[in-house]
Amino acid sequence: MKVLDFTVRSNEPLNYQNNLIKVAPADNEPLPDMHPGQFVQVLVSNSGSVFLRRPISINFVDRGKNEMWLLVQRVGEGTRKICEITAGQTLNLIFPLGNSFSIPHKKGRYLLIGGGVGTAPMLFLGKKLNEKGFSAEFLLGGRSQRDILQISEFERLGSVYCTTEDGSLGEKGFVTDHSVLRNNSYDFIYTCGPKPMMMAVARYANTNKTGCEASLENLMACGFGACLCCIEKTTRGNLCSCTDGPVFNINELTWTD
Amino acid sequence: MKVLDFTVRSNEPLNYQNNLIKVAPADNEPLPDMHPGQFVQVLVSNSGSVFLRRPISINFVDRGKNEMWLLVQRVGEGTRKICEITAGQTLNLIFPLGNSFSIPHKKGRYLLIGGGVGTAPMLFLGKKLNEKGFSAEFLLGGRSQRDILQISEFERLGSVYCTTEDGSLGEKGFVTDHSVLRNNSYDFIYTCGPKPMMMAVARYANTNKTGCEASLENLMACGFGACLCCIEKTTRGNLCSCTDGPVFNINELTWTD
Amino acid sequence: MDRLKVNIGKLELQNPVTTASGTFGYGVEYADFIDLNRLGAIFVKGTTLEPRQGNDYPRMAETPSGMLNSVGLQNKGVDYFIERIYPGIREYNTRIIVNVSGSTLEDYVKCSERLEDLDKVPAIELNISCPNIKEGGMAFGTTCQSAANVTKAVRNVYRKTLIVKLSPNVTDIAAIAKAVEDEGADSVSLVNTFLGMAIDAETRKPRLSTVTGGLSGPCIKPIALRMVWQVYNAVRIPIIGIGGISSAADAIEFMLAGSTAVQIGTYNFIDPAISMKVIDGITDYLSRHKLKSVSEIIGKLEV
Amino acid sequence: MDRLKVNIGKLELQNPVTTASGTFGYGVEYADFIDLNRLGAIFVKGTTLEPRQGNDYPRMAETPSGMLNSVGLQNKGVDYFIERIYPGIREYNTRIIVNVSGSTLEDYVKCSERLEDLDKVPAIELNISCPNIKEGGMAFGTTCQSAANVTKAVRNVYRKTLIVKLSPNVTDIAAIAKAVEDEGADSVSLVNTFLGMAIDAETRKPRLSTVTGGLSGPCIKPIALRMVWQVYNAVRIPIIGIGGISSAADAIEFMLAGSTAVQIGTYNFIDPAISMKVIDGITDYLSRHKLKSVSEIIGKLEV
């Protein structure tokens, strides 16, 4: 973990509420090891009302360009202000934080399910699986066509299935309604997105006795295990979702909703 | 008085610590009447630690371009953040605020003395005097050559004399040491700058029985008479420097140090 | 706009959005920025029996998300108010409520008495919580006994709506609210400023001439909100919530915690039109949440 | 670096910059960011006699220039601390001070007793001011009598440096400081968090599972500073200043107001290296002001 200034290389709006921000260490030092599921804590220094840092997943790491990608959805003041930062400006990050998705040891059918901006860590995970020589399939859900992000990036890494609530892209409905889930069986499922979606995915995985990991988005103050604010009730007691998580095996979770 | 969004037309650094920011109403409505000595209250919306607005004098009004100029010296977080705003961005201002320098009714010798960024309102005042058909002379003081701002603008309006503490421009010393004060007598003196400078100017004016107005820079919370935080002790009791001032006749002031 | 109406004791306000004493002058200071007649009420400047010069400069220091002030109740006294200011503002089509401050119990009583006859002043707010005057002021608001005493004395001479403004600088604000309720206060308003302090590390001097001053602004909101909630659970009289309100959401939070109306103070300095935005925002909230009346949110925190 | 040395009772700290309990884990959480050995001291996590699960999620809400927390002293108990954590951290080359919390007087006494024998824990901080537990906690810190009782009881069994951490949720913090001084406390640390509250207007629910929580961060600094100044004028024992410190200037302000040392809390979350910057900033200040020792600024506010 370190605190480091990054230079924003580009900041590109992907749709009405999501920006893709590419950053590189301001001192040009090579990026350290980072793993899919890990996140960064972004300092929002250009706002009068944001005090705490904001957790954002590592969307992708481009080693060639020594670049890290952040996919940010504007939901409030903090994410809005992050998206206002322009190329050349500085972003101060604490990183890399959290545990990571477990990478399998052998070939198999792996399904990566992302909802909304929860698709962010799935790109990095898909790439890691590819690098290991494993194929990945992606099931992406959103309200409408415009909410499904980075499709062409995902397609480079494996098969992509989509659901939209209005049917404007892929199958109509929620991710867990997609036919791919009925017609196939998977060796492991990874998921990140809104809690109700992840709970539905977990139910599917349980029913089908498929291993499954979910990445939680609990509220965080520090992001590195110091405040105990981000706890998640688990079968092992209250765990920190910033250090013991954000990725949890669904068997450990005691979600009640 | 109104609260209005302005669009920043340009923001140009004049030296290591001063920026000239030109703004125009975002809605393109013509600027209302404004008078030299008046100021604006700038909302600093891009900082995590600035809460109150910052008072900045009206440096110049360019009616042709419907533009107002602000000359800002970076002394702390607020002024630093104001100077970070780039062309095209928005600046929210409350304006025009305060009383103004009294404009004479007949020709005479008028000396406008500014120290540091206190020269800001003098440009607008010099222009107003010119428009009335009166000539103005400017005595500008600073620590060093680079601290004397907008000389060519001033030269367009009248004779310019300078003092610098290190002698790098004009006469060496403080404004009140300048030979022009010994060699001439004036009908009225206007001054704005650091308090010790204005007090020295006031002493000179008193000694020479010259009328004199000074523009104060008291700490302000509101800027429009609502909080009573900015008071100045005067012969008429505690007055608000934001509504009864910022310009005071030195005869009213009870400066003790 | 009936859906915004609220009642503070006998007093009906056209909406719950009012402006806090000492931050809104006599209203006129804001006439360029807003339609004063749209306000629920204006709490005018702290008024004392005798004129007061207030404290020396500097009287203000900026703090994180807030400010300290030590104005010290600068005002020209109640007689000047009645003769010179009241005639000018009595035409407003909103409620004018005078904030009554003092150093002695007698001051409060006499000042309140003189205000009783003003036909367009339907209520007074008893400021027993000003931290910026040497004698009296906050001291009255920090024990149940003294708060009860001053309330009782004023209640004896003042028959219109009596609002008592509480100090947050206490261990148990609910007990004090209870004490003034028991003496016949029609309403409590809370909070006044928190006693705070700022230092200039470079000069080693206090930033205020008075060393300490009153803290206000968004920084105090979480504490003020908690106090409103505690008082709501302790008294039956209506509460006017105050402390760092800077948006309609803030105002609604105060109402959910138990405020019947709110006062906006310091944030008027940042955005002189904030009060209008808060009124509009509350109306919008009611529509979005399909509520008929703003009274449906008062105290309706779901715990 | 002798010029930075300060003494808290019998205890010498290499510099006045320490980190606040509950915001700094056991130190290890920050080992990647800073050299822990440079700290004046580490106040480790609130420790109780028995293990505590803490409160339910959500435990945190952001507020203007601050945050609310209701962690509720989640910890594995004093025995676990002694057996499992202490061996790992006793090698630090800085002072380790344990924050002792409890629900009953007996809890405090027993917990303190067990810590007395730890050779590398030269002091404890008695937390009589936690607003986040149902019983005990803050209640001990809000009256002189109860604060005195718990101090006395612990003083009887604990001979090393005893620091009592005061609650700011009181009318007269100086009186409470005086009461614990009279019972033999070696030092007081202040302030703990302010009881506050946050509401989500849209859902009408409290943002914390516990409804209320403790407010910390820069927002509270002006009040905390005032309290340090008041306590400094009331007691003779050294004060450890706490509340919203986010820069060297803040730390110096607390020292000018009368603190012998300071604790940095919430701001560690924003900048995990802030403590090092504060140490460097104080050194720089001493040089710029041509001061030989940091003790020359303690209580040296020029009023």
Ligand SMILES: Cc1cc2nc3c(=O)[nH]c(=O)nc-3n(C[C@H](O)[C@H](O)[C@H](O)COP(=O)(O)OP(=O)(O)OC[C@H]3O[C@@H](n4cnc5c(N)ncnc54)[C@H](O)[C@@H]3O)c2cc1C
């Ligand atoms: C480990 C982790 C990884 C994340 N990765 C990403 C990512 O890659 N891209 C992305 O856009 N967002 C991500 N998030 C969510 C992001 O942190 C929040 O959206 C952000 O903190 C909201 O801040 P705000 O100021 O914009 O909104 P606020 O004004 O603070 O809140 C707006 C709304 O968002 C909710 N919210 C606030 N904080 C969080 C949070 N930490 N998690 C979930 N909801 C929250 C609030 O309850 C509120 O409803 C991640 C969160 C976590 C914990």
Ligand SMILES: Cc1cc2nc3c(=O)[nH]c(=O)nc-3n(C[C@H](O)[C@H](O)[C@H](O)COP(=O)(O)OP(=O)(O)OC[C@H]3O[C@@H](n4cnc5c(N)ncnc54)[C@H](O)[C@@H]3O)c2cc1C
């Ligand atoms: C009527 C008026 C007109 C002004 N016109 C201009 C102008 O045209 N250009 C310009 O650059 N500045 C002007 N100032 C001064 C400017 O307002 C302050 O420099 C600014 O508020 C400082 O804010 P900050 O956040 O940068 O500094 P802070 O961090 O707040 O303070 C930095 C230093 O500046 C001092 N300071 C803070 N506020 C003021 C203030 N209001 N007046 C004087 N000193 C202050 C502080 O005591 C401190 O020493 C004017 C002030 C007034 C009252």
Ligand SMILES: Cc1cc2nc3c(=O)[nH]c(=O)nc-3n(C[C@H](O)[C@H](O)[C@H](O)COP(=O)(O)O)c2cc1C
């Ligand atoms: C500059 C200033 C002057 C004030 N004067 C008074 C006053 O005269 N009487 C009073 O009861 N409260 C006074 N207050 C307190 C406010 O009315 C209000 O209670 C407090 O500021 C908290 O609200 P806010 O955070 O919205 O400002 C004053 C506050 C400020 C900032």
Ligand SMILES: Cc1cc2nc3c(=O)[nH]c(=O)nc-3n(C[C@H](O)[C@H](O)[C@H](O)COP(=O)(O)O)c2cc1C
């Ligand atoms: C998340 C969190 C947990 C805390 N836990 C404790 C604790 O266990 N014991 C304690 O005495 N104080 C605790 N505190 C209070 C801090 O030690 C400190 O007194 C307070 O946060 C004010 O300082 P700050 O504004 O610098 O954070 C906690 C504060 C926070 C933010």
Ligand code: FES
């Ligand atoms: S966010 Fe602080 S411990 Fe997880």
Ligand code: FES
């Ligand atoms: S700054 Fe508020 S009255 Fe002058």
